[in-house]
Amino acid sequence: MANPSSKLMEFEQVFRLFDKDGDGKISASELRLCMGMIGEELSAEDAECLVESADSNSDGLLELEEFQRLVDAEGEEERRRDLRAAFEMYEMEGEGCITDKSLKRMLSRLGTSKGLEECRAMICRFDLNGDGVLSFEEFRIMMMV
Secondary structure (H helix, E strand, O other): OOOHHHHHHHHHHHHHHHOOOOOOOEOHHHHHHHHHHOOOOOOHHHHHHHHHHHOOOOOOOEOHHHHHHHHHHHHHHHHHHHHHHHHHHHHOOOOOOEOHHHHHHHHHHOOOOOOHHHHHHHHHHHOOOOOOOEOHHHHHHHHHO
């Protein structure tokens, strides 16, 4: 894992690449241009919305800290989508939660054989409200551990 100062230096390099005119700020058009260069098409309206969502001083431009918040927020949303997809694989019964049976079935598909009691014990460790199943939020917490 990269140390924080190394990560910041890498982030600053990315920021400078996006800052085409070198003014220390990224405009919506610069954001759109750079996203297009990496294969991510972004409409002018979407670029404006993204800048506006992170522009804390309302100047219509992203400074380094604002750009970092935007990237962090986008990364968090992507992680949440990935986690939701994983949750749905385990959920399998359309109940909006992971049960001991659905956990057992998914673990079997992954090549790990566990009995229902073992699955109940696994669920119990992260079942914060004591209902015997894992909600998405409980699953999210479990995956962070």
